[in-house]
Amino acid sequence: MDKQKITERLTEVFRDVFDDEELEISEETTADDIEEWDSLEHISLISAVEKAFKMRFTMKEVSGMKNVGEMIDILCERAKKC
Secondary structure (H helix, E strand, O other): OOHHHHHHHHHHHHHHHOOOOOOOOOOOOOHHHOOOOOHHHHHHHHHHHHHHHOOOOOHHHHHHOOOHHHHHHHHHHHHOOO
C-alpha cells in the first residue's frame, strides 16, 4: 500500500470516527484542527486505525505522534512500500 492509498484509507477512518463525511485530513492535521478530537476520541481513533490497517501501534508510537503525517509515516514503515 503506497502513501496515497494509506492517506485515502485513513481519511475514511477519520470520517467514520468523527462522523463527518466532509472531513479532510492532511499530513499537518492535529487534534487542534478537529473540534471533536479529544482524549477519548483519540483512543477510538487509534483503535479504528489499528483495526483498519490490521496492525497495532506501540505505546511509544502513540505518545510520539504529533500529527497525521507521523501516523502515515508509521503506517508506511509497517507496509514497507512507501
